[in-house]
Amino acid sequence: MYAYIIECSDGSYYTGWTNDLNRRITSHSEGSGAKYTRGRGPVKLVYWEFYPTKQQAQRREAEIKKWTRSRKEKQVKGFAILKGGRDMKKTMKDTIKEMEKLFNIPSPSGFTGKIEEYIEKFLKENSVPYEITNKSAIVATLRGKNDQEHRTLSAHLDTLGAMVKEVKSSGRIKFDPIGGYMMHSVEGEDCWIHTQDEKIYTGTILTTKPSVHIHGDAKKIERNVENMEIVIDEKVSSKEDVLKLGINVGDFIALDPRTKITKSGFIKSRHIDDKAGVAILLGTIKHLVSKKIIPEYTTHFFFSNYEEVGHGASARIPEKTKEFLAIDMGTPGDGQTSTEFDVTICAKDSTGPYDFSFRKKLIDLGNTHKIPYQVDIFPFYGSDASAALRSGNDFKAGLIGPGVFASHGYERTHQDAIENTLKLVLAYLVSE
Numbered sequence: 001m002y003a004y005i006i007e008c009s010d011g012s013y014y015t016g017w018t019n020d021l022n023r024r025i026t027s028h029s030e031g032s033g034a035k036y037t038r039g040r041g042p043v044k045l046v047y048w049e050f051y052p053t054k055q056q057a058q059r060r061e062a063e064i065k066k067w068t069r070s071r072k073e074k075q076v077k078g079f080a081i082l083k084g085g086r087d088m089k090k091t092m093k094d095t096i097k098e099m100e101k102l103f104n105i106p107s108p109s110g111f112t113g114k115i116e117e118y119i120e121k122f123l124k125e126n127s128v129p130y131e132i133t134n135k136s137a138i139v140a141t142l143r144g145k146n147d148q149e150h151r152t153l154s155a156h157l158d159t160l161g162a163m164v165k166e167v168k169s170s171g172r173i174k175f176d177p178i179g180g181y182m183m184h185s186v187e188g189e190d191c192w193i194h195t196q197d198e199k200i201y202t203g204t205i206l207t208t209k210p211s212v213h214i215h216g217d218a219k220k221i222e223r224n225v226e227n228m229e230i231v232i233d234e235k236v237s238s239k240e241d242v243l244k245l246g247i248n249v250g251d252f253i254a255l256d257p258r259t260k261i262t263k264s265g266f267i268k269s270r271h272i273d274d275k276a277g278v279a280i281l282l283g284t285i286k287h288l289v290s291k292k293i294i295p296e297y298t299t300h301f302f303f304s305n306y307e308e309v310g311h312g313a314s315a316r317i318p319e320k321t322k323e324f325l326a327i328d329m330g331t332p333g334d335g336q337t338s339t340e341f342d343v344t345i346c347a348k349d350s351t352g353p354y355d356f357s358f359r360k361k362l363i364d365l366g367n368t369h370k371i372p373y374q375v376d377i378f379p380f381y382g383s384d385a386s387a388a389l390r391s392g393n394d395f396k397a398g399l400i401g402p403g404v405f406a407s408h409g410y411e412r413t414h415q416d417a418i419e420n421t422l423k424l425v426l427a428y429l430v431s432e
């Protein structure tokens, strides 16, 4: 059973209920559907909701009939964007495809040149104007109906990683972590060493006692920077051998993302934080541009490059920004409301509460468009929005994102969470 809204040829709306949408629309267009629509055809179906019973559909019809014209318009507009049927499916497919590409471009904080090039190429292909800040963040802009007040969305391009700290006399490498992670979560992980002269070597991160057959305390040894090292996949047995390869202190180390997308829709990879957010912004841009949808306010897309080390979007936020929404991850786990399927709306993280009225606006959008969301608190977390506030910007800050399990480890989320975040972002951009 359906409650529906049709738009008549004179632009007015008619609300009804039916068990057969197609037949009902045809009869409206032919003038036999209802008294009101007679002579007002052809009509266009602009909104519908499905209900299991007739009573529920009728109750909803009565509710919708009480709405003001502008409330109906809002609902219809959101519906066109989010339910656009095949369109939304294509946007989701594009977003996942972009995400897979992004996972495989190494980008530890401080070494984000390649991924920046990729974003620039994407923006050029979609004819979206952008600026590059002095520290190489990228700010793309889509002009909105209102150009006096702006909105800025952010996602960070940089990820966790490491740097060569010391070449040991054994020919193994001591590393210094970039960003905060548990050492045992990188144990056994493949990695790439990027040298100054752009050579790439592979290796494996292990403890200094990696074999249970040789080291009695292999299981017990504490996983910390002192006890971990990288074994390079080259025939080296001394410091000199390694230096000859061109590997030096200060070379960047990227972790193998090991991306896998399962048939059941799970995405397993390193760096879902925040390449999922970046892909969601790219998906949003492509959706708006290809469908010629103009956002309500001029909107900036801020791709930051030092978030994992704390000062991501701390500078060059477009001046007219009234609302700043960071797209980063939610944190499912014990005691958390976040899930791998919903979009999380963050109420507070360790840097303090996000703007209450902004949070309410996002919750309203979730309710209006039936987007599954959770409100959560992240006890050990800071975002680009809080970095921007701390550096002296004046705007209302918000934070949303897909729930990402085992964050800063080998992470996991589900395509549903990506889709729900994408929908909330789109609903927000066309809302007042």
Ligand SMILES: [Zn+2]
Pocket (backbone or CB within 6 Å): 156, 273, 274, 307, 328, 329
């Ligand atoms: Zn993040």
